[in-house]
Amino acid sequence: MNTVKASTEKLSQEVKSNGFFLKENWLTKEDQEVIRNYIFDHKPIKGSKESLACSNNKSFLINFSKFNFRKIKISLFLNKIAKKLHLKKIAEGILNEKAKLVQIDFYYNKISNEPVLDWHCDNAYSGRNNVETFLHPEDYSIKFFFYLSDVSPDNGCLSYIPKSNIITHALRKGIYEGAIKYSPYWSLKDLRNKVLNYDSLKYIEKLVDKKDLKIFLEHSDYALEHQNNLNKFDFSLKKGGAIIFNESGVHRGSKTKLSERLVLRFFYKKF
Numbered sequence: 574m575n576t577v578k579a580s581t582e583k584l585s586q587e588v589k590s591n592g593f594f595l596k597e598n599w600l601t602k603e604d605q606e607v608i609r610n611y612i613f614d615h616k617p618i619k620g621s622k623e624s625l626a627c628s629n630n631k632s633f634l635i636n637f638s639k640f641n642f643r644k645i646k647i648s649l650f651l652n653k654i655a656k657k658l659h660l661k662k663i664a665e666g667i668l669n670e671k672a673k674l675v676q677i678d679f680y681y682n683k684i685s686n687e688p689v690l691d692w693h694c695d696n697a698y699s700g701r702n703n704v705e706t707f708l709h710p711e712d713y714s715i716k717f718f719f720y721l722s723d724v725s726p727d728n729g730c731l732s733y734i735p736k737s738n739i740i741t742h743a744l745r746k747g748i749y750e751g752a753i754k755y756s757p758y759w760s761l762k763d764l765r766n767k768v769l770n771y772d773s774l775k776y777i778e779k780l781v782d783k784k785d786l787k788i789f790l791e792h793s794d795y796a797l798e799h800q801n802n803l804n805k806f807d808f809s810l811k812k813g814g815a816i817i818f819n820e821s822g823v824h825r826g827s828k829t830k831l832s833e834r835l836v837l838r839f840f841y842k843k844f
């Protein structure tokens with residue numbers, strides 16, 4: 574087995590098992606420079622996000638029709654980067670199925686004492702009380718966040734509760750099949766209560782490894798108990814590094830106390 578294949582397999586295994594993986598020094602300095610030049614030449618970033626075009630959908634055509642050649646140029650460059658770094662292949666290794674690129678964007682945050690977004694899981698209807706169409710549990714993205722600024726605890730890192738991807742998957746499956754009644758589980762507090770509910774617990778225990786459930790319950794308890802002074806799940810990563818994660822698991826964007834945060838994001842879904 575060659576080294577590239579071995580490291581890709583390790584990455585996939587880690588994301589499947591814990592929900593996330595950190596990879597240092599992934600984006601070259603030259604590539605970072607091209608991207609930063611585009612972003613900071615292109616002021617202002619509208620709000621905190623800017624979407625780019627993916628080569629496999631009609632977003633390129635839309636940009637052509639608007640004569641937005643600058644955006645087309647950077648989009649082509651980013652699609653090339655995705656190819657060069659084998660992101661599709663990695664996503665397929667994690668999803669065990671063919672994958673497609675569904676979104677590329679930049680996310681920018683100013684210095685702030687507020688978390689970018691507190692503990693939550695995606696695909697949870699933002700905690701709404703009523704949900705008409707419940708998504709299939711296999712409908713989720715694998716996200717690649719490439720940092721274009723250094724991040725550290727309380728400074729822009731994305732924190733993740735290990736094993737929460739496994740627990741939310743089982744919960745979503747139970748709700749989708751009608752074995753568990755839906756109630757909000759977007760926030761960590763609601764999710765933990767939902768998991769500990771008698772019907773959910775009975776269902777989840779049948780599907781997941783006891784050890785994984787125990788780890789999730791311990792970590793989630795700790796995270797809720799130490800809300801205001803918590804960096805157990807935080808990490809440091811220099812610009813050019815990335816976190817790859819399953820969006821179904823519980824995560825948060827920490828505060829950006831020391832510096833602005835700039836992230837380049839690629840999302841992949843099952844075909």
Ligand SMILES: [Fe+2]
Pocket residue numbers: 693694695820824
């Ligand atoms: Fe999220």
